[in-house]
Amino acid sequence: MPRPTLTREQIVRTAVALLDEEGLEGLNMRGLGQRLNSAPTAVYWHVKNKDLLLTLAGDQVWDEIRLPDLDAVDWRTAATAMAGDLYAMFTRHPWLVQAFATHLFHGEGKARHDDHNLAVYEAGGFAGPAADRAAAAVFTYVLGNAAPAAATAALTRRIERDGQDAEEVFAATMKEAAEVAVRFPRLRSRVEAGAAEAYAEGPGDTFTFGLAALLDGLERGLRTPGTTAGG
Structure with a gap:
């Protein structure tokens, strides 16, 4: 089951902030997990891979x-x-x-x-x-x-x-x-x-x-x- 303290919306919002600061090359699940104060595996419960995460982040800013x-x-x-x-x-x-x-x-x-x-x-x-x-x-x-x-x-x-x-x-x-x-x-x-x-x-x-x-x-x-x- 996904961790109740972490949501997809929170992950995507944090990914956008990470991308703004560090660019495409700075986006990784480990760094994202650190920003969320969560293990990278917890992120995978909500977003299956980095490509999907980038797609979600890219869609949000529209x-x-x-x-x-x-x-x-x-x-x-x-x-x-x-x-x-x-x-x-x-x-x-x-x-x-x-x-x-x-x-x-x-x-x-x-x-x-x-x-x-x-x-x-x-x-x-x-x-x-x-x-x-x-x-x-x-x-x-x-x-x-x-x-x-x-x-x-x-x-x-x-x-x-x-x-x-x-x-x-x-x-x-x-x-x-x-x-x-x-x-x-x-x-x-x-x-x-x-x-x-x-x-x-x-x-x-x-x-x-x-x-x-x-x-x-x-x-x-x-x-x-x-x-x-x-x-």
Whole structure:
């Protein structure tokens, strides 16, 4: 019988915290048991293996994304809000972005999000496969924008595990990158305009700018003669 003092919800919540702090490489049943003040075998009573645990943790964080009331806001406002919340969720939990490469996430939390997200695009005039394509295009855009933050988090942990100062390593790397960049005219102008350490960083509004452009394109497709919203 499962231990009465330990619940699946408690295990999953603790796993999310562990993943946030230590990343995918830090998730193991022994470490999780220590955080729960319980033996690893007790965790297995509720969650049969680490893959299932990761799936459950990955599904739980989708509940952090708000689902706009489509009777209160237009579809563009709703789509922008959901994309922004998705981006924020990914950056809070960078391990999830990494895990998309090796796991197929599913569950009630993600399904609830996906269903409402489709309703948003249907409210905008997209029907059938067109709604799926629009939602997928925005999701892929958000995921791609969150990837650098996830990579930086993972690299920082690896550098620090090796006993180095991550900030110093990043600064030295960016200095080397800037030294290469100045050989090329357009990159040189950007290096000379700002600090060498920050030359590779995009403008602060890059995500918002790109999302608006993407939604503009999707909306334009609805108004273009010969383009069918039903795809």
